[in-house]
Structure formats: structure tokens, C-alpha cells
Amino acid sequence: MVSSAKKISELSDSEVIARFRLAQEQAYFTILYRRYAPKVFAKCYSMLSDEGMARDATQEIFIKILMNLTKFNEQSSFSTWLYSITYNFCIDIIRKKKKLQLLFTEDVSRIRNDADEDISDSVLLEMKQERLSTILDLLPPGDKAILLMKYIDDLQIKDIAESLNKTESAIKMQIMRAKIKAQSLHDDLYGKDSIADTDL
Amino acid sequence: MNNFQKLIQEREDMCPPELEFQVMREASTLGHFGDMVSLFVLNTMATVVHIVTGGEDPKCLRDKRQRLAAEMDERTWRQPQVHIEPLPENHGTRNWAVPQP
Incomplete structure (x- = not known):
């Protein structure tokens, strides 16, 4: 049991995603979550500057990932795709929260x-x-x-x-x-x- | 490791462990909801569309009906359940002759 768990945790992201697509088992999604949740949380916290909002954003991002994992086409690595979703999600939150805020430095x-x-x-x-x-x-x-x-x-x-x-x-x-x-x-x-x- | 990476590392360590439970619970709820939709809602909607618009059965219903028909033993429902006596030969005829006094 321990050895099989070890094997699963050693799988690459692509292999985990492929197995998730086949079996639709939550265990594979849990592996992805454990690998990337701290990184996603840190990005959300850096972008939103609020711990509570970062928690909510991390939760929503992972649910979004779960619902779109079958659409991931592997043109880029999983981490690039995940981080791209994370940044765009945070930017959308900031846009909604502070209307018409400057997105990039233009001054x-x-x-x-x-x-x-x-x-x-x-x-x-x-x-x-x-x-x-x-x-x-x-x-x-x-x-x-x-x-x-x-x-x-x-x-x-x-x-x-x-x-x-x-x-x-x-x-x-x-x-x-x-x-x-x-x-x-x-x-x-x-x-x-x-x-x-x-x-x- | 430069200071920027150290700062982000500190923030990674702040990720609350109980968040995993919340995410997995929501994922599980979504999974059950998805199962329910695929089991019931699609067929129900197809049936409503079929009733409203008419035409041929939707594929999902057609397949299900064929499967049920294949499983059903035809003899169990096509043969009469009780024995019925044959009718007398003069059944349905009427004697129109006037009775003799």
C-alpha cells in the first residue's frame, strides 16, 4: 500500500492527468493539489495582498482546474497552465473589486x-x-x-x-x-x- | 535563493492545511452532482424535448428501450393469464323465428 502510494506520488504531472482522465478518481486530483497548492496560494497572496482572499481564490482556482482538467491540451506544461489561470483569476478579482484600476504601469x-x-x-x-x-x-x-x-x-x-x-x-x-x-x-x-x- | 524567492517561499509556507479538506469536499460534491446530472437530468430533458417537439425518440431513450426489450421475456406478458372457455357455436346469432303458439 505504501509502495503504491509512493509510486503514485512519483508520477509526472502529465501521467497523473492522464490517469485522472481515465479513472476520474479524486486521488489523482489530490496529488496535483498537494504539489501546487502552496505555490498557488503564495501567488494569490502576493497578487491580492490579503490572506482570506488568497484562501478563497486558491479554492476556486483548484475547482476551476478540476472542471477543466479534461480540456487541458498539454501544449504547455501543467504548471504554466495552472499559473496562467491563477494570475488571470487574481487580476479579474482585482478588476471587479477596484473598478478601472490600472492593470499595468503606464505612467x-x-x-x-x-x-x-x-x-x-x-x-x-x-x-x-x-x-x-x-x-x-x-x-x-x-x-x-x-x-x-x-x-x-x-x-x-x-x-x-x-x-x-x-x-x-x-x-x-x-x-x-x-x-x-x-x-x-x-x-x-x-x-x-x-x-x-x-x-x- | 534570492530575497524575492525567499519572500514567496515564506508565503508558500502560510498555505493553510485545512484548505485541502475544503477543496476536496467541494470536488466530491461536484462529482456527485455530475453523476446525478448524467444519470437523470439528461434523459429527463430529452424526454421533455421529445414530448414537445415530437419526432423520433432521442438516441439515449432508444438505446435504453432496446436494452429493456432485449431483457424482457416476451412470453411472460403476451400469453393470456387465465383460461377462457370457447364461445358456444350459436354465440352472436339470434333466432328471429316467431315462436309458435
Whole structure:
């Protein structure tokens, strides 16, 4: 019994989905849930900035996944598909909650003149955690989604573009704008001292 | 691991364990509901459509009827249940002759 359970847990996502399609057994769905629920929850929490809403969103996303699992065509990996649903679901919630909120950073007037210059990834990756958390909360939801996809999920630009239904060049531009926006927010909130987490 | 990943890792650890129970309970309810729909609602709706619009039986009903007919032993219901005496030969005839005084 233990060995069979171990075997099931060692199956790849595609194999688990294939078995779920054949048997329609909830056990296979449970495996997918256990693999991805913490990741989905963390994304929802980062996007919605509220633990209760993140819980509800995670629950609804997994039910949505269950109902559409037979339609998953494996053109992308299961995780890419799941994360795409997660981000779009959270963006929809934010849209409904705060009507006409800016989805992406478009206020380029505040952005520096050297916008063509690529901002270093260290702007985000080396920022102190509590500052990063505050800045993430202040970024528009679209920017948050793009940054999470790029730096946490390690998705390719092509996959991000497909997930958010945008062109690759638009995504590249948006990543740059989001980084500039993050740095600008950091400077506004904490001054122009070092972004790097040196005092830890 | 960079600070961004550490922040997300902390949030992953915040995922409440009881959420699994809630999701699985809802999934189970949906499963039962799906079974019920596939068992009853489709045939009921097809029957209503058939009654309203007329025409041939829907496939689901036709298949079911054929299956039932194949299972049924024809002799059990086509043969008469009780023995009936044959009618007398003059049954149904009437003697119109006037009785003699």
C-alpha cells in the first residue's frame, strides 16, 4: 500500500492527468493539489495582498482546474497552465473589486529618461524582504503578475505573453517598466540608499 | 535563493492545511452532482424535448428501450393469464323465428 502510494506520488504531472482522465478518481486530483497548492496560494497572496482572499481564490482556482482538467491540451506544461489561470483569476478579482484600476504601469512621465536602458534585476532580487513585500503591494496587478512569472516561475517571455494575451515585445517593455516602477517606489518610500540587503 | 524567492517561499509556507479538506469536499460534491446530472437530468430533458417537439425518440431513450426489450421475456406478458372457455357455436346469432303458439 505504501509502495503504491509512493509510486503514485512519483508520477509526472502529465501521467497523473492522464490517469485522472481515465479513472476520474479524486486521488489523482489530490496529488496535483498537494504539489501546487502552496505555490498557488503564495501567488494569490502576493497578487491580492490579503490572506482570506488568497484562501478563497486558491479554492476556486483548484475547482476551476478540476472542471477543466479534461480540456487541458498539454501544449504547455501543467504548471504554466495552472499559473496562467491563477494570475488571470487574481487580476479579474482585482478588476471587479477596484473598478478601472490600472492593470499595468503606464505612467511613464515619472519614469526616468533613460527608460531604454535595462534596469538590473538586482533592483528586485536584492531588495530587503519587508520592502519588497510593501512595494509588491503597491505595484499594479499586471506588473506584479509579470514579475512573479519572470523571477519566481522562471517562465519564458513567450509563455508570459501567451498567459496574459500580449505580444512578446509588450511583455519585455512591461518588465522593464515594472522594474523602474519598483525602483521608483523604493526611492520614494525609503530614500535613495542602497537597495541591497546588506544589513542582514 | 534570492530575497524575492525567499519572500514567496515564506508565503508558500502560510498555505493553510485545512484548505485541502475544503477543496476536496467541494470536488466530491461536484462529482456527485455530475453523476446525478448524467444519470437523470439528461434523459429527463430529452424526454421533455421529445414530448414537445415530437419526432423520433432521442438516441439515449432508444438505446435504453432496446436494452429493456432485449431483457424482457416476451412470453411472460403476451400469453393470456387465465383460461377462457370457447364461445358456444350459436354465440352472436339470434333466432328471429316467431315462436309458435
